[in-house]
Amino acid sequence: MNLDRLLRPKSVAVYGGQWSDFVAAQCAKLGFGGPIWRVHPSREGCYRGADELPGVPDSVFLGVNRDTTIDEMAHLNRIGAGGAVVFASGFGEVDDGASRTQRLAEAAGDLPYIGPNCYGFANFFDRVALWPDQAVGEPLDRGIAFIGQSGTISLTLMYQRRSLPTGYVITVGNQQRLTCTDLVRHVADDDRVSAIGLYVEGLGDIADFADAVDHARQRGKPVALIKAGRSERSRAAALSHTGALTGSDVLHDALFARLGVARCETLDELVETLKLLHCHGPLPSARLVVAGASGGDMALVSDAARDMPVTFADFSAGTVAEIVASTGRGVRASNPLDFHTHNWFDAPRMRRMFSALLREDAALTAFVLDPPDESAADPAAYDTGIDAFLAAATETGRPGAVLSAMPESLSRYNREKCLATGVAPMQGLAGFLRAFAHAVAVGSAWADWRPPAIAGPGERPMAVRVLDEFEAKSLLARFGVTVPRGLVCPIDDAARAAGEIGTPVAVKAARAGLAHKTEVGGVILDLATPEAAAGAAHAMRDLTDAVLVESMVGEAVAELIIGAGHDAQFGRYLTLGAGGVYAELEADTVTLLPPFGARDVAAALSRLATWRRLAGWRNRPAGDVDAVVEAALNAWRLVDHLGSELVELDVNPLIVRPAGHGAVAADVLITVKEN
Secondary structure (H helix, E strand, C coil): CCCHHHHCCCCEEEEECHHHHHHHHHHHHHCCCCCEEEECCCCCCCECCHHHCCCCCCEEEEECCHHHHHHHHHHHHHHCCCCEEECCCCCCCCCCCHHHHHHHHHHHCCCCEECCCCCCEEECCCCEEECCCCCCCCCCCCEEEEEECCHHHHHHHHCCCCCCCEEEEEECCCCCCCCHHHHHHHHHCCCCEEEEEEEECCCCCHHHHHHHHHHHHHCCCCEEEEECCCCCCCCCCCCCHHHHHCCHHHHHHHHHHHHCCEECCCHHHHHHHHHHHHHHCCCCCCEEEEEECCHHHHHHHHHHCCCCCCECCCCCHHHHHHHHHHHCCCCCCCCCEECCCCCCCCHHHHHHHHHHHHCCCCCEEEEECCCCCCCCCCCHHHHHHHHHHHHHHHHHCCCEEEEECCHHHCCHHHHHHHHHCCCEEEECHHHHHHHHHHHHHHHHHHHCCCCCCCCCCCCCCCCEEECCHHHHHHHHHHCCCCCCCEEEEEHHHHHHHHHHHCCCEEEEECCCCCCCHHHHCCEEEEECCHHHHHHHHHCCCCCCCEEEEEECCCCCCEEEEEEEEEECCCEEEEEEEECCCCHHHHCCEEEECCCCCHHHHHHHHHCCCCHHHHCCHHHCCCECHHHHHHHHHHHHHHHHHHHHHEEEEEEEEEEECECCCCEEECCEEEEEECC
16 A cells, blocks of 8 residues: 555645644644645635545545545545545544444545544654644654554654654554554655654554564664553453463563564653664664763663663773773773763863774763753863764764763753764663663564564454363373373272372362362372372362372472463463462563574573572572473474364473473363363
């Protein structure tokens, strides 16, 4: 679908009254060079409708009521207009809007339109804004594109005072004809766009979104977004621990991580991330150099980065020599670098120091300072430092950032000066570090591009069968997952079974469909004698007619969970995390979308908080991580084998024994389609 006429028009028609006056005014303010035809049924000097227009408009703002919108859309389709913005509400977002939605689609034919129920767009590249409010921005040759499902959020981003170079602001409203995904593809093809920002509340077709992000990647356009709805849990009432732990938001996180989409929490984080991506694109490593004339600033940077994926590498011998030569021997040449103020009034020496730092093998070099407000003090000495850094960045051609610890400390003058030399003006220490981490993650995903395999849309089956634990374990064992030796027997035979297996044993209720057995007294562990096993079995008479008697698994380093299931939007997924009876309380999990291999599973385990136990916490034995990886991949082989028949698989706990001694699936729940 060609959207050039809609978004880069040579002529514009504006329908409506007071709200539409803003549209005409913003086009004039930006210096739009084409004709602007006003359409209104009674206003003097306006055309009455599409049939009266002196030409065929490329882009149309329909700021009229919903019924008139439908009528005029049919006329615009007939005369061959390029596209439209539908401002009116009362379509898909209301209960009785279905028929109007259908009529609008039929009236438009193949004509592309944004909305309904949307604010339109501002295109600062081409000096045009079909925007029924104040469009704030400067004409520019290169900048980011922002696409939002909220008009107010889009306004807020447009009004930011952080010098984010913004070329497009596009709102999508109900996304009846054009979706966020369609617009990602379109703006990615615009050579003037440096990066793409999104505010989304729902993505609809996940596979199509992944394809659009891949399209943007191929054109060198990184994507950062805010995805609203982190608190929503679509599967809180699931039978298994996996279902309770894995809501759709977790799957969105897994999707964005795999695609290299920077998921931001706040608008200021999004703006700083887009600014860094605009200036330097995805970063090739986590190596960061930071310098400033304050030990306090360097301490703040070090502390703020302690839990971030940031590497402060030691300086090379050559750089150390340059630091000493340009600052004096009283400066400790460490990273982050407090260079004191020894060269503060000697711009050539400061520039020499910055040039040495910028030539280090790092993804980015940041100069930290917070100049005073020019209305309250003279910032000249600070300007000298910034100028020396910008000159060094220009000389070396290396990625740099001027960073203020406080978001408000960097003036517009200095921000614009940085941007003009290709240096990122970053505002706020926390936002900068998150932006840096995002740019590194995007770079890593691009370097190892493996888009997820997203299944087509489908509903989770309602008629399901839960396998009994022995059946589930037997099935899992066929695919190479180690399970305890066990026997299913009537309650009265529990002592015999325990004697045959060898104590100590666990006794469990063997009733199919009984989830969370521990909570209802359906699991009794560490039974040292056959007589104790018999007593435990008799205590379960109200729960079951049969019991599973199993050998106990000793030497546990940690308990994990391995879960797998199917989501209607995303298809199949694998969840790894801390297991045991407190799995849902701890919620220490990571979710993977296929395809994945041993390296991906091992990397996912290392991101868990419980990894410290697996690695050998406080001189305790390290866990058999290789066995955990093998168990996860073998469990996924079963998932592949069952295919669409599987609803959910839940191994909890997987008992991890010391290195070289394996990992054992102590409890397994498998839910399949009833047939």
